[in-house]
Amino acid sequence: MSIVWNDKGLLVNDTQFQLIVGLNDLIALKEDHGLVLGKTREMVDTYMDLLAGFPAQHIFELGIFRGGSTAFFNELLRPAKLVAIDFMKKPRRGFRDYMNTGANAGSIRPYFGVDQADTQRLQEICDEELGDAPLDLVIDDASHMLEETKTSFNFLFPKLRPGGLYIIEDWGWAHVPDATGAFEKMVGERAPLSNLIIEIMLASTRKPLLFPEIRVFSTSVIIRRGECDIDPDFDISQLAFYWNHCIGRTNFFDRQRLELLPDIGRK
Ligand SMILES: C[S@@+](CC[C@H](N)C(=O)[O-])C[C@H]1O[C@@H](n2cnc3c(N)ncnc32)[C@H](O)[C@@H]1O
Numbered sequence: 710m711s712i713v714w715n716d717k718g719l720l721v722n723d724t725q726f727q728l729i730v731g732l733n734d735l736i737a738l739k740e741d742h743g744l745v746l747g748k749t750r751e752m753v754d755t756y757m758d759l760l761a762g763f764p765a766q767h768i769f770e771l772g773i774f775r776g777g778s779t780a781f782f783n784e785l786l787r788p789a790k791l792v793a794i795d796f797m798k799k800p801r802r803g804f805r806d807y808m809n810t811g812a813n814a815g816s817i818r819p820y821f822g823v824d825q826a827d828t829q830r831l832q833e834i835c836d837e838e839l840g841d842a843p844l845d846l847v848i849d850d851a852s853h854m855l856e857e858t859k860t861s862f863n864f865l866f867p868k869l870r871p872g873g874l875y876i877i878e879d880w881g882w883a884h885v886p887d888a889t890g891a892f893e894k895m896v897g898e899r900a901p902l903s904n905l906i907i908e909i910m911l912a913s914t915r916k917p918l919l920f921p922e923i924r925v926f927s928t929s930v931i932i933r934r935g936e937c938d939i940d941p942d943f944d945i946s947q948l949a950f951y952w953n954h955c956i957g958r959t960n961f962f963d964r965q966r967l968e969l970l971p972d973i974g975r976k
Pocket residue numbers: 745746747748771772773774775776777778779794795796797823824825826850851852853857
């Protein structure tokens with residue numbers, strides 16, 4: 710595998726990628742200078758450190774958008790199969806071209822019009838593409854909404870092999886500066902995704918063999934699946950306790966409680 714940084718972004722093997730600096734770039738960048746990869750330089754560096762030499766034969770990606778990340782993981786890891794799903798109805802042009810011309814694009818199995826919370830559809834896709842083969846890697850960069858992300862996690866985490874990695878991107882949207890309040894307005898009353906990260910962290914104290922390692926970066930969380938068996942009706946919310954009280958499904962950032970806190974203004 711060859712990786713070269715150049716003035717357009719990143720060249721992996723023969724595929725040119727453009728990176729984003731801010732979220733707007735994910736939409737604004739034109740494809741003339743390469744596939745649009747919805748990651749910053751910092752995220753790409755983290756992925757390359759983390760995944761160098763990681764054996765990933767079977768990958769499941771949630772959230773394709775312009776296809777840059779799907780092509781990136783395909784080039785970086787050369788999996789036997791990379792199953793990817795998205796809400797969108799069809800692929801964007803750059804990704805379609807990559808699929809048609811990329812030497813290794815045959816390993817990519819994209820599914821469009823699929824909701825990440827539709828576990829029945831996810832099961833059909835897994836049956837069709839993977840049979841009984843376990844997953845090595847899951848990357849969730851889809852809705853970033855709490856319930857949808859948790860539903861996918863409950864469904865896909867048990868499908869990881871021991872030692873496999875589950876990555877949730879952009880978990881911290883409720884905690885970043887939002888100077889104009891526009892983002893808060895857009896998300897409305899929806900509970901932050903960070904609630905899920907807290908549940909996973911709490912669950913790791915209850916089931917340390919199942920969650921032997923959780924690495925938290927500002928842009929992503931990486932959870933390694935341990936060696937032990939997993940409950941057939943695995944539900945992360947059932948594993949978060951405060952003493953003897955199950956506190957999964959709590960919104961740790963309940964607005965009514967927050968209203969009691971002093972307002973420091975938008976910073
Ligand atoms: C941030 S973009 C993905 C960017 C891509 N992973 C990359 O790094 O280049 C998020 C994508 O998730 C999709 N999405 C949003 N909600 C979804 C859901 N509930 N189920 C499936 N896909 C969803 C959107 O259509 C969008 O294409």
